Amino acid sequence: MTALAARRKVLTISSMLVLSNFISSVVNAQDSWFARVDLQTFTSQFSDAATSRDSLGNAGMFLRADYLERGGFTIGFNRTALDLDDGSSVDQDNIFLSGRVALTPDGIDGRITLRADGYNISNDAIDEADSVAAGTAQVSYLNFSETFYVDLGFTRSEYRGGQALAGRLDIDQFTPTIGFALNQQSDWVQVRGYFIDVSNASGANLPDSTSAFELKWTHWLRPNGFLNLNNLRFSVLGGERQFGVDHDAATIFNLAELQTGTLSVGGEWVFGEQNRLMLLVGVEEYESRQGSDPYRGPFLYLNFAHEWQ
Amino acid sequence: MSTQRHRPGALGLVALVFLTTSALGQSGWQHSYEREAAGDYAGAMRALEPMIESQPSNEFLILRSAWLKYLNGDYNASLRDYRRALELNEQSLDAMLGITLPLLAQRRWREAAAQAHQALTVAPYNYYAHLRLMVAEEGLQQWRTLADHATEMTMRFPSDATFFVYLARARAWQGNVAAARAAYGHVLERAPGHEEAAAYIRSNR
Numbered sequence: 001m002t003a004l005a006a007r008r009k010v011l012t013i014s015s016m017l018v019l020s021n022f023i024s025s026v027v028n029a030q031d032s033w034f035a036r037v038d039l040q041t042f043t044s045q046f047s048d049a050a051t052s053r054d055s056l057g058n059a060g061m062f063l064r065a066d067y068l069e070r071g072g073f074t075i076g077f078n079r080t081a082l083d084l085d086d087g088s089s090v091d092q093d094n095i096f097l098s099g100r101v102a103l104t105p106d107g108i109d110g111r112i113t114l115r116a117d118g119y120n121i122s123n124d125a126i127d128e129a130d131s132v133a134a135g136t137a138q139v140s141y142l143n144f145s146e147t148f149y150v151d152l153g154f155t156r157s158e159y160r161g162g163q164a165l166a167g168r169l170d171i172d173q174f175t176p177t178i179g180f181a182l183n184q185q186s187d188w189v190q191v192r193g194y195f196i197d198v199s200n201a202s203g204a205n206l207p208d209s210t211s212a213f214e215l216k217w218t219h220w221l222r223p224n225g226f227l228n229l230n231n232l233r234f235s236v237l238g239g240e241r242q243f244g245v246d247h248d249a250a251t252i253f254n255l256a257e258l259q260t261g262t263l264s265v266g267g268e269w270v271f272g273e274q275n276r277l278m279l280l281v282g283v284e285e286y287e288s289r290q291g292s293d294p295y296r297g298p299f300l301y302l303n304f305a306h307e308w309q
Numbered sequence: 310m311s312t313q314r315h316r317p318g319a320l321g322l323v324a325l326v327f328l329t330t331s332a333l334g335q336s337g338w339q340h341s342y343e344r345e346a347a348g349d350y351a352g353a354m355r356a357l358e359p360m361i362e363s364q365p366s367n368e369f370l371i372l373r374s375a376w377l378k379y380l381n382g383d384y385n386a387s388l389r390d391y392r393r394a395l396e397l398n399e400q401s402l403d404a405m406l407g408i409t410l411p412l413l414a415q416r417r418w419r420e421a422a423a424q425a426h427q428a429l430t431v432a433p434y435n436y437y438a439h440l441r442l443m444v445a446e447e448g449l450q451q452w453r454t455l456a457d458h459a460t461e462m463t464m465r466f467p468s469d470a471t472f473f474v475y476l477a478r479a480r481a482w483q484g485n486v487a488a489a490r491a492a493y494g495h496v497l498e499r500a501p502g503h504e505e506a507a508a509y510i511r512s513n514r
């Protein structure tokens with residue numbers, strides 16, 4: 001680790017401590033606000049000859065604040081580093097802002113949430129877009145007994161700069177989602193469709209449109225169960241997804257590779273009432289823009305969350 | 310002379326209006342209670358409407374309207390009425406506790422908990438305030454908080470089965486089977502037919 005990197009790390013840790021003290025004081029002063037911080041890291045390795053990618057790493061944090069159950073906002077910052085086989089790398093910063101309002105109108109047996117997200121990515125790559133901006137609008141419904149969920153999301157992403165992307169791309173994404181509980185709410189299944197249209201696709205040697213489906217399954221265990229886990233998770237994505245935006249993870253897959261599948265398993269531990277640790281392992285499959293054979297990258301994702309109540 | 314001649318008429322008119330209103334009120338209340346007992350909450354509400362129009366600041370009418378709207382599933386309207394009742398009488402525990410009902414029905418656990426805490430500042434050992442706070446704590450899955458809270462309440466209300474139920478649920482979610490069994494055992498002593506308690510003890514012998 002260089003001195004600069006070490007100093008940056010110390011600064012980041014001190015900033016987080018200052019931030020967490022600030023949040024704690026705000027939450028204690030006003031018990032109508034509830035805050036949560038998520039620290040996450042992701043790492044993936046690519047050994048396949050079909051790609052020039054060597055490894056992908058990501059680290060970041062999200063701060064979520066909610067006023068009772070009426071609404072809230074989330075601020076996120078993530079840094080991603082993509083190392084290539086030739087020793088070069090692409091570094092990018094992702095800033096995420098999100099706001100939500102919850103409505104409980106009479107006559108509807110559940111809660112409606114209106115959500116708006118904004119993303120801004122800047123990177124230092126020549127080939128990829130210099131900057132990506134995206135906005136999402138989502139309306140969701142969860143019934144009061146928390147056994148049925150549906151949402152519809154729309155995202156407009158704008159890619160600017162970048163030689164290989166012909167300088168400018170506009171991408172529209174629709175994501176209808178349905179979720180439901182099973183086995184007396186011991187299980188939750190969620191299915192989301194990704195329907196993505198790309199403007200100016202031919203100029204950038206990209207498909208006009210891609211579509212993919214994602215299935216997520218969560219199983220809550222009894223106390224003192226397997227490895228003392230609170231829940232087990234399984235996720236699979238099939239189809240083709242390019243420039244997808246994952247609302248749950250607040251992530252844009254902005255690097256110009258075609259995602260053709262993802263498989264992950266993991267679990268979450270809950271410590272007391274305020275701390276959670278989630279671990280996911282899986283594999284992602286991509287095709288390069290040149291249409292080579294698919295290549296795969298196993299990954300590991302770790303998330304620690306702390307809530308102030 | 311004409312004044313004297315009209316005075317009895319005016320008094321009679323006032324009396325007539327009073328008696329009519331009173332009679333309408335009596336029949337309105339009775340009809341409202343009858344419709345509520347029959348499960349016709351909209352009908353029970355309609356029976357009150359003439360009185361609400363003539364007495365828009367009648368605290369009890371507003372409280373009853375809030376209750377009937379809650380029963381009828383009109384949770385936002387119920388909330389508005391309970392808040393109006395609290396504006397009229399800031400001391401009203403009925404209104405403070407009433408507000409928790411539509412909030413809990415809408416799964417607004419934190420808001421309900423905040424409201425229950427407000428009631429507890431006025432009446433620290435109010436049974437319903439503690440009960441509704443526990444419902445919110447259960448909804449928020451705050452098992453340690455719920456366990457501590459329920460333990461205290463079983464000391465304050467040792468003959469009550471409900472607080473032992475919440476204690477048992479919290480212990481069960483904490484993975485403390487022995488403590489959950491003990492708490493459910495206390496439930497069965499107080500409510501021998503309690504299905505949840507019997508089922509837990511049966512499946513955790």
